Amino acid sequence: MHYLLFAAALRKDSVNKKLINLAANKLQEKNIDVDLADFAEFDMPLYHGDIQVNEGIPAGAIEFTKRMQQATGVIISSPEYNFSIPGTLKNLIDWVSRINPMPWKKQHILLLSASPALVGGNRGLWATRIPLEGCGAFVYPDMFSLASAYDAFNDDGSLKDASLQKRLEDMLGQFTEFAAKNK
Amino acid sequence: MHYLLFAAALRKDSVNKKLINLAANKLQEKNIDVDLADFAEFDMPLYHGDIQVNEGIPAGAIEFTKRMQQATGVIISSPEYNFSIPGTLKNLIDWVSRINPMPWKKQHILLLSASPALVGGNRGLWATRIPLEGCGAFVYPDMFSLASAYDAFNDDGSLKDASLQKRLEDMLGQFTEFAAKNK
């Protein structure tokens, strides 16, 4: 039993990478194995129907699908772009959805978001639920949205706000319990 | 006064290309000038914050912005992918939104969709409104969703269903009136 984790951000200094690292650490502290991936490992072009027909599904989408299917669940930390899902993450969902049978079906997914804004990345996560649930995934109802993220982390990677840190840990505990039971 | 039109699909035989061609023809019949673009003209990588910092906004996003700002309004025909906006179209919105001042602000946009499904691409269009309106665009309230699109067109590019064809023409008339008045 292990979990696949990644931040849906390519930038090196992404706050979503910090948040997913924190989530990975917390799982490992509870002796839960993690496959902590970098989004760049799942490199793929913009979706193009003719590429699919002529060259097949890109290697990055196949690699992601394999890693997801080996895991008990997936934890994604995603930025919000323009009140919605990043085009990059949607592009991953779109390519993976072209694999048959539908790889997202019955996968267990927890969504996190870190944002420099006061409002957090919550609206982006709501937009992310729709294609995932539409593809049949069990997206955990609770989601974690970290606002003002540039100033949210201690040097050791934990959150300065202890109640937020506890909320994240509780959510990870509840999600992994749900995924393990329901799988 | 002219309109920028494109189908948010890269595939050569896209039904959204057929639909945007029909829209372009109908505008031209009314002596309205069109800039009928191919989505591939706006080629750009997946959004990557480090690329933005190190290499700047990609040429495709700059070209799109220039063409949009010269036009009175924009008409997009987009497929629906997984109940939502295509990653490719969202990626265009994301890159363009990084240009300052915000290029989408106060642009007039009409959304069309063609889909082989019975349900049409309506849910994808609703997901497309959010980032565009969040960026300040006037997205026309009415949207046109063509269902069963593989069998919807006559050989001359018009719609077999005359009432649908009239609905499209009326919507184009109302949208261009709105954009011209409000610009």
Place this chain on the structure above:
Amino acid sequence: MHYLLFAAALRKDSVNKKLINLAANKLQEKNIDVDLADFAEFDMPLYHGDIQVNEGIPAGAIEFTKRMQQATGVIISSPEYNFSIPGTLKNLIDWVSRINPMPWKKQHILLLSASPALVGGNRGLWATRIPLEGCGAFVYPDMFSLASAYDAFNDDGSLKDASLQKRLEDMLGQFTEFAAKNK
């Protein structure tokens, strides 16, 4: 183990009542007990903060909560009003959400919709997921949307389209398995 079922429609001849009756019959055929409620049993005023303070939670919301908490899961068949959730169903969600602790949390919910339109009531169901999931419910990813509902039923209450009927039965089976396992 039993399920609470209701149609979120007050009208006597509602197609959503027909659909929820069919769902109830299918569960009973598999020896699963049902509590088939009428939406009118959960009568309550429009939400009003002063009523909550002065008179407390209305009896209909308390009754609904009790019945939901006794059940393993809830199945709702809801019409779509204006591309979204009916005000009546949202009003029920709002009142119930004022009860402490949050009654929706960790409830298992399956959403169905019947609509006279060609498109079905799918967009309304997507709008219904948001408040339920926001309140912590496990809303089953798959949803059943019956289009052209005035002409969809046989006299015995089954669906004329055998593949749709099978799809409904399969979804009921998968949902009840999920709810029973995860509860």
Place this chain on the structure above:
Amino acid sequence: MHYLLFAAALRKDSVNKKLINLAANKLQEKNIDVDLADFAEFDMPLYHGDIQVNEGIPAGAIEFTKRMQQATGVIISSPEYNFSIPGTLKNLIDWVSRINPMPWKKQHILLLSASPALVGGNRGLWATRIPLEGCGAFVYPDMFSLASAYDAFNDDGSLKDASLQKRLEDMLGQFTEFAAKNK
């Protein structure tokens, strides 16, 4: 030329009433007439198809429609309930949408929200756009969301945060310009 304003909240001490009062004052300072309504003036039962058939559209929905149609535009300040539109406001939209021809069509609407939460009521406003735009209304792209509203107002009804106050005034100016030009 005048505007219809109301808070979609029945509670006497609603922060949305404070916000709509502020908006009304700002319009009047610019010599724009306002029809500042109380939500309770548009009293109506929960939507019920049989009531519509047997008793017709309720007086509150007819009154609202008359007042809206006399105005150049409508400004609504609405709370967010459970990440979405209040059932009460949706119920108004639903009843009014049953009047023929569709009263919402081509109405100009600006959405505001006040919320005691840090996040503001922004998600509720996004859920409110959908039925209004689906019914053909021009919902202004920019929306105003006031967070931490219990502590946001001065005794004279203005906002403590001068930059927020300016943002509201600018938005009112841009919306009324848009509505007057496009009407």
